[in-house]
Amino acid sequence: MQVNRNRPGDSRVTPGGRSVVTIGNFDGIHLGHQALIRRSRELASGSDSLVVVTFEPLPQALFQPHAAPPRLSTVYQKLQQFQAAGVDRVWLMRFDLDLSRLSAQEFARQVLADGLAAKQVVVGPDFRFGYRREGDVARLRSLGEELGFGVDIVSAVFVGEQRVSSSAIRRALAAGSFADAAAMLGRPFRMEGHVVLGRRLGRKLGYPTANLRIRARPGAVQGIFAVFARIVNRPENRKETRPWMPAVCSMGLRPTIGGDEPLLEVHFFDFEADLYGQRLEVEFVAKLRDESRFDSLEQLVAQMRRDEAAARAILARSKPPV
Numbered sequence: 604m605q606v607n608r609n610r611p612g613d614s615r616v617t618p619g620g621r622s623v624v625t626i627g628n629f630d631g632i633h634l635g636h637q638a639l640i641r642r643s644r645e646l647a648s649g650s651d652s653l654v655v656v657t658f659e660p661l662p663q664a665l666f667q668p669h670a671a672p673p674r675l676s677t678v679y680q681k682l683q684q685f686q687a688a689g690v691d692r693v694w695l696m697r698f699d700l701d702l703s704r705l706s707a708q709e710f711a712r713q714v715l716a717d718g719l720a721a722k723q724v725v726v727g728p729d730f731r732f733g734y735r736r737e738g739d740v741a742r743l744r745s746l747g748e749e750l751g752f753g754v755d756i757v758s759a760v761f762v763g764e765q766r767v768s769s770s771a772i773r774r775a776l777a778a779g780s781f782a783d784a785a786a787m788l789g790r791p792f793r794m795e796g797h798v799v800l801g802r803r804l805g806r807k808l809g810y811p812t813a814n815l816r817i818r819a820r821p822g823a824v825q826g827i828f829a830v831f832a833r834i835v836n837r838p839e840n841r842k843e844t845r846p847w848m849p850a851v852c853s854m855g856l857r858p859t860i861g862g863d864e865p866l867l868e869v870h871f872f873d874f875e876a877d878l879y880g881q882r883l884e885v886e887f888v889a890k891l892r893d894e895s896r897f898d899s900l901e902q903l904v905a906q907m908r909r910d911e912a913a914a915r916a917i918l919a920r921s922k923p924p925v
Contacts, residue, residue, distance in 0.1 A: 604686045606693045620650035621722035622692075624715060626730070628769070629657045631675030632684040634789045635727065635760045635767045640688045642757050643725045652691040654719055657681065658698040665698055673823040675769055675776075675788075680795065694719070707733030711746040721752040728756055762786045776823045779890030791924065794822060794854075794867060795835065795884040810907050812868040813878045815885075817854075822865065827853050827891045829914035831923050832869050835884045847923040848874055851914040852885060855894040872915060886924050889917050 625643045629636050640655065647653040659678055664671040676684070678695070685693050696702060696714075705713065710733050715721040724747065732738040738746075744754045760767045767787045775784040776792060785791045796815035813832075830852045834845040852869045869885060891913050897903040 604682075604690055604693065606682065606695055608695050608697070620652060621720045622652040622654045623647040623723045623725065624654045624656060624719050624721045625725040626656040626732070627727070628661050629655065629676075629681055629685075630661060630769045631772055631788060632681060632688075633675075633767050633769065633772060633787050634762070637688065637789060638757050638760050639725055639727065640685075640690065642755060643723075644689055646723050646725065646755065647691075651722060653689065654692045654694060654721075655685055655690050656694045656696060656714065656719070658696050658702075660698055662698050662703070665700075665703065672770070672773055675772060675792075675823055677795070680793075704734055707738030707742050708746060709733070710738070711743065711750055715752060716750040723753045723755055725755045725757060728759060773823050776887075777825070779826075781887050781889065791886050792824075793884055793886045794824075795882060796867065798878045798881050798883060800879060809904070810870050810911075811875060812870045813881075813883055815867040815869070815883060817865040817867060822854055822867065824854050824887060824890075826855065826893045827851065827910050828887050829889045829891060829917040829921075830869070830885050830887050831918070831921075832871065832883055832885045834878065834881050836882065847886070848872070849915065849918040849923075850885075851891070851910050853894065870911070872911070888921050889914075 623643045623646045625639045627636065627639065640653075643653050643655075661671065661674070682693060694714075715724060724743065726740065726743065728740060730740055730743065732743070740754070740756060747754045762783075765771055765783075765787070772784050772787050772792075775781075775787070781792060794815070794817075796817070798813045799816050800814075828851070830850050831847040832850045832852070833847045848871050850869050850871045852867060854865070854867050856865060867885065869883060891910050895906070897906065
């Protein structure tokens with residue numbers, strides 16, 4: 604899979620042949636996103652390339668940085684999912700003021716027609732594009748007729764009576780409803796990142812943790828959780844990936860010790876190793892409680908013991924991930 608970061612109009616991304624293009628934020632790569640990619644794959648044939656156009660940062664993070672929703676997936680996770688789905692190329696477009704000011708017609712011409720040689724564009728029913736979201740599905744069809752590409756609309760996906768969306772998944776995660784989130788994602792919710800050096804306070808308290816810095820807004824989950832976690836490597840080194848291990852983790856600002864940045868802290872049960880620089884993957888099983896501020900470290904440690912006992916009991920009844 605090829606990843607392009609060209610600006611619109613820099614050069615044709617698909618030299619020779621044409622492309623089937625699907626567009627979106629693809630945060631979480633949920634069942635709705637998967638339906639878009641699956642339909643695009645059905646339409647791509649012969650020399651046609653399946654191209655995904657997605658944006659970083661997400662548009663809301665540019666216009667409302669303090670009110671932007673938490674991310675469901677990192678760029679790395681998105682690219683992993685695209686590759687697994689058989690996407691040929693990903694156009695990872697930097698969403699900035701210049702891009703946001705392109706009109707619907709300019710976006711269709713520069714990005715879809717000239718940049719990607721689009722033969723077919725696959726979108727959802729609520730797709731909007733162009734300056735101030737002026738373009739809708741009807742406008743895209745009209746521009747396609749003018750510029751030489753077709754438009755295919757994929758219906759919304761439902762799980763039961765719930766329409767699948769990134770917003771619905773965020774609500775499920777915030778409520779600790781991991782089964783509901785997994786049903787909409789098509790897989791369990793996971794977070795991952797590299798272990799960074801922390802204050803080492805957990806070790807002094809008898810609870811050494813592996814700390815993963817969350818660079819974007821605080822994650823879609825907040826609080827204390829029973830989890831399974833494992834050490835992973837890049838796809839070419841997957842044979843070195845360790846087994847899933849039971850753990851308890853916290854996601855938040857650590858108010859008792861005056862934390863000022865979001866951290867995902869993972870405490871493995873009955874396992875200790877130097878994990879600095881390693882990449883961890885964490886699968887959430889159950890929420891134990893919200894994050895709290897304690898008046899003393901002694902109170903904090905007493906609660907950590909209760910959290911460990913609760914997590915061990917839950918995970919003993921849970922099947923580790925495959």
